Structures are given as structure tokens and as C-alpha cells.
Amino acid sequence: MSSPVVLVVPENGRQFGLLSKALRGAGVGEVHQAEGAADTIRWLGLYHCDACILSYELPGKRNGIETLFDIRNHRPDLPVIMVSRSNSEKVAVEAFHAGVLDYVPASRGYEHAVAGLIKQIEAAPAAGQDVVPAQIVPPNVDEHLLRPTYQNRLRVIGRNLDLYGYRRVNILEVDGGFIVRASPQNSRGVETLEFVGKQFAQLIANATQSRGDGERAFSHPTGLLPTGYEDFLRAVGYLLDQHAAEAITVSELEELAVVGGVGRVDETGVSRYGPIQWLFRSDDVAVLLDRAYKQRREAAPRQPVGGGKGLFRRL
Amino acid sequence: MSMAISQTSLRVLLVEDNPDHVLLIRRAIRDLGGEHNVDTVNDGEHAITHLETTDLFPDLILLDINMPGYSGFDVLAWLRDSPRHKHIPVVMLTSSEAGSDVARAYELGASGYIPKPSHYQDLRALLNNTMLYWSAMRRHNVVPVTEADNE
Secondary structure: OOOOEEEEEOOOHHHHHHHHHHHHHOOOOEEEEOOHHHHHHHHHHHOOOOEEEEEOOOOOOOOHHHHHHHHHHHOOOOOEEEEEOOOOHHHHHHHHHOOOOEEEEOOOOHHHHHHHHHHHHHHHHHOOOOOOOOOOOOOOOOHHHOOOOHHHHHHHHHHHHHHOOOEEEEEEEEOOEEEEEEEOOOOOOOEEEEEEHHHHHHHHHHHHHHHOOOOOOOOOOOOOOOOOHHHHHHHHHHHHHHOOOEEEEEEEOOOOEEEEEEEEEEEOOEEEEEEEEEEEOHHHHHHHHHHHHHHHHHHOOOOOOOOOOOOOOOO | OOOOOOOOOOEEEEEOOOHHHHHHHHHHHHHOOOOOEEEEEOOHHHHHHHHHHOOOOOOEEEEEOOOOOOOHHHHHHHHHHOOOOOOOOEEEEEOOOOHHHHHHHHHOOOOEEEEOOOOHHHHHHHHHHHHHHHHHHHHOOOOOOOHHHHO
């Protein structure tokens, strides 16, 4: 398929702007807008599109589900992705019963998830061909810093959490990336962040360019993680890599971080695979950071690039 | 170093009486890709009958706690008492946030739990991680240790 044509039926102009920007960023050439149910049906009667993004909440009397039934009368096979401000299970069930390709509730960055789905539709005839976006890799960076290890991937997740001031973090590894639930700065709510596998090469390159192999040397407001998420998650990731871990979770509680997954465990000299569950209190975190840093330095004794600050010290 | 995980297909038994939750859970598992096979029964009694009569044991049971007739706890207790079934991992599905339910589930030998949240996205993420976890456990032939093994 050449660049797909996508019809967006948004709740309002702001939502259209976000979706349109994400779609164009994903390489969608033509994005059209229809306002409400009647305009959508009129548009589909006049023009062609390859996919439709339909909001559950719409201006006018008909909601997205009702509009979908109207769409089905004209284009029974049109792939429709429903987006919604509501996170309710009821809306999700209604949408799937009505035959949507997928249902994406509003959360931070949901427009990128939608753009990804449209790209999947576009790529469907050429299944198996993985499209990797062009990457800007900084020069003179050690190759080991750019590998998609847990150390490097968790590090960039931590970096983003630090940059935007998130706290109370829960990380789940899912097929193709990580889902992070965290509370944003100055808010008691919880947001969902998605880190998709293909993003990591660029995110890791960016993090390495900014901080190189360096260790953070300033204090962070949480008592559990004295130097923030980037260093903590990097140290956890280092340990996970050493244990050849898979399917990991990281949960931050009040005075405790819990790391789980499946990996190699050593018991009385025998190495086998099994469930991993590590608990880190604040003292353990300091030891973990120190140990991971020292071992990294021994394994890669080159001079760090970027803002290296030397050995971690408990603050 | 961990790269993208190649999932081992799982045979899952879903024990859930709410048809909406069945739809969402089946859909979420289907969206994971792979070739997971999901059998569904809608109460505890049918779950036990199914497990007693089948030769194809599930690799994972997703078990609702609150069901008419036998509760999820009853089914879990039966499983852990049954020599043929006690090693099947069981992840409890709970719609309550009650810590006591979770604690009781672990006491009875549950391998984990998934709160059935009102957010579909959360449910999908939790199921995704659970399936990855048990795929890895199966690939490495890890059998969960239950309380019964420790006695």
C-alpha cells in the first residue's frame, strides 16, 4: 500500500491536532477530518480512505459506537480504531462488540499508539518486513552503551522519569517494550507511559549523548532512590542482564522497590532458571548502585563520554 | 543480554463468569500474537470437571475469585490438593482491591494475581506481562513450588 489515507473523526479540534501530528509523524500522507456522525457518512460517500480513527465521544447526538454502525452500512470492511477519553471497561467491551480493530483509551501519548496501528495496517500486505526508523547515533560512543540490554533500556526509561518528575513508578515488560505506570509531578493521579521496542535505539543514543557513561552526583527528593530513577534502573538492569532475566517487573513502594521476573538463579553452586524476586530497601539501593558501577567500570575501563561524574556516593 | 522475547505458546484455562471480562481477556491475549490457546469455563464446577476429564492440562489457569457456586478460592484449594494438578500455575483475577483476598490467594498457593481494573489498557499490560512470564517459565521448564511441596 502506498501512504494510507486516514479519516479522523475526533471529539474536538485539539484531539484532531494531536492525532494528525502523530499520524503525519508516522508517515501517513493524507489525514482528513470529519465532524460528527452525519459529516462522516457524507465524507465516506464522496471519498476513499484506508482506515478511520473514531472518537467514542463526538459532537452531536450520536456517539462513536452509533456512528460506527452507520459507517458499517457504507464501508463494512473499513478498519476502524476507536479512541476514547473514557478508560471504562464498558466502552471497551461495546467497541469490541461493534467490531473495532482496536480500542485505545486516552492516556499520555495515546495518539502515538494509534499512529502505530495505522502503520500496521499500512504494512499488512508486506508482513514480516520490519521497518526501522532512521537513527541518529552519536559518534565515539562505545557499542556496549547502545545495545538493547535491560541496563540500557531501563536506563532510558529512568531518564525520562527523572526528566519529567514522575514518582511511584511501576514498570511491566510487555511483548515489544515496557508499560510504565507512574504519578506525574504535582499530581495524585497515575499516567501510563509506553516505551516501544523500536524507540529504544534512539532513546539510548540520546541518553548516552547527554550523559555518556556517567553517574549522577546530585540528590533526588525520594529517600529510596538517592540519585533518581536513571541510575537505579540502570543498576537494576545490569543485575537483570547478569541473570539473563526475562518478563520483568519493577514496582516502587513506599520504602521498598520490588523487582520480579524469570531468570538464572544460583543456589548452593547450582545454576538454574526460576522466578526472580528481589527486594531493595534504601540501604540495598546504595550498595546496588555502587556494585553495578564498579563492575561496569571493570568490564569497560574506557574513559566515559559525556558527563561522567565518577563513583556514586551515598548522599 | 535480553533481546525481544520469543514467546512460547501457552494453553490457558480462563475461569470467569462475567462475559464482558471473558471478551476483554480473550481479546487481550489474542492481541499478544503468538498462538496461545484459551479455553473458557464460566464457573468453578465446570473448571474442576474440565480439569478432571482432560488430558491436555493447561500451562496456566486464570481464575476469577468471585463466582457463583464454587469460588475461585475453592477451585484453587482443590487444585493444590490434587496430585495431578497441584503444579499448574494459577493467577487469580480479582475485582476487589482487598489485600485480604490477595493474601488468602497466596496462602492457598496462587502463583500471582491480576486486579481486574476498569482500565482496559492496564488489564492488557498486566496480562501481557503475565503471559510473557509464564511463557519464559515454561520454556525453561520451571515448575512453580506450592505450599503443598513445602509440607
